[in-house]
Structures are given as structure tokens and as C-alpha cells.
């Protein structure tokens with residue numbers, strides 16, 4: 193009997209008590225909900241750094257992206273690349289500048305944050321690519337120091353019902369990204385000279401190259417974020433993200 197009671201409590205706990213104490217508890221009708229969310233996320237930083245497995249939140253620092261396929265043709269740009277084992281260090285030092293939500297019969301959110309420095313490493317394989325006049329081909333390890341990153345992410349979500357419980361799922365995520373400076377190194381054991389000249393070309397005028405590849409960076413970040421956010425949102429019932437308080441009048 194005791195065992196049964198324990199099991200049923202444990203079951204209820206896994207369904208309703210998923211959200212740990214440190215998770216922001218912001219009320220849907222709080223006029224200061226944006227401040228509540230900002231403070232809540234800021235307070236969770238140490239947890240976000242190492243990840244929160246029970247909420248499907250992976251470690252933010254380093255943030256690991258196992259595989260990325262890039263294929264883009266635009267003015268001054270033809271890029272075909274496979275990026276593997278990408279790791280970004282420093283993301284947990286983000287500072288939130290603004291949070292905006294609109295919960296009037298919809299779920300719109302916008303967050304603006306600054307990341308002072310990101311150190312990235314990745315294995316790259318670039319085929320038949322060109323940026324401005326530089327032909328880029330090769331395979332190796334890329335390292336980069338990226339400073340002054342500003343990110344604005346906007347999302348629209350809709351509620352869905354899973355096993356009788358309401359959750360949010362992001363329908364659309366758009367990001368705007370600005371990078372102040374970046375310096376890279378490329379190590380390609382087969383074509384070291386070509387790798388060195390590509391890195392030198394980039395490092396001589398990172399702003400010019402970043403402007404050209406920025407739409408690709410923005411789309412890629414949004415595409416990486418969406419499934420990641422939906423996995424988290426699919427774990428936390430909607431009424432534990434925005435606490436619904438019945439009006440008292």
C-alpha cells in the first residue's frame with residue numbers, strides 16, 4: 193500500500209512537478225511579466241551553463257551542434273559546407289537587454305541579448321565555395337574568437353495538447369545578429385597554405401565577410417534554435433511557463 197502510494201505520488205510528480213524551484217514562475221497577468229522573465233532567466237544562468245537534463249535543456253557552455261549543413265548562394269557568396277562537432281564557449285555570459293512578450297490570445301516573444309565573447313571550434317568541410325573573389329575549398333579545424341555579439345530572437349508559438357496537457361510549440365523563430373569582431377584560424381593538414389590564406393583573407397576585414405554571410409548566420413541560428421526550444425517547451429506544461437491566475441474580481 194505504501195509502495196503504491198509512493199508510486200502514484202511519484203507519477204503525479206513527474207507529470208505536474210517537473211519544473212524545479214529555480215525555474216522562473218511568472219504570472220501571465222503580471223504587468224511586470226517582462227521584468228519577471230528577465231530576472232528569472234538571469235537567475236537560471238548557472239543552471240543553463242551546465243544544462244538541465246530534466247527539462248531537456250542542454251548545456252549552454254559549451255553549446256554543441258553535432259552537424260550543420262550549409263548551402264547558400266547569394267551575391268558575393270557561394271557556400272557549400274558541412275560543419276561537424278561545433279562548440280561555442282562563452283554563451284552563458286549573456287546579458288539580457290530586453291524581453292518582450294505579447295500573450296493576448298497569442299504567444300509572441302522577443303529577447304535581445306549581448307554576448308561579450310564566444311570562442312568557437314568546429315570541423316569544417318568546404319566544397320567549391322567562394323566569398324567575394326576568394327575561392328574556398330578544404331577540410332580541417334576552424335577556431336574563432338567572436339566578440340561583441342548582439343542577438344535579437346523573435347518567436348511565435350502556439351499551444352498544443354499532449355496527453356491532455358497543454359504545451360507551447362514555436363511556429364516561427366527569426367533572429368537578427370550583429371557581430372562586432374571575429375578572428376579565425378583554419379588548420380587543414382592537406383592544404384595548409386590555402387587554409388592560411390583563407391584565414392588571412394577573413395581576418396583582414398572580418399566586417400566585410402560577416403556582412404556577406406550574416407543572413408546565413410541568422411538563418412542557421414534560427415534553424416538550430418527552433419528544435420532546441422521546442423524540445424524544452426515540449427517538456428514544460430504551458431501553465432508552468434506562464435502561471436495562469438484567475439482574476440480575483
Ligand SMILES: *[C@@H]1O[C@H](CO)[C@@H](O)[C@H](O)[C@H]1NC(C)=O
Nearest residue numbers: 311335336337375376377378
Ligand atoms: C583567440 O584568443 C586566444 C586568447 O586570447 C588566442 O590565444 C588565440 O590565438 C585567438 N584565436 C584566434 C583565431 O585569433
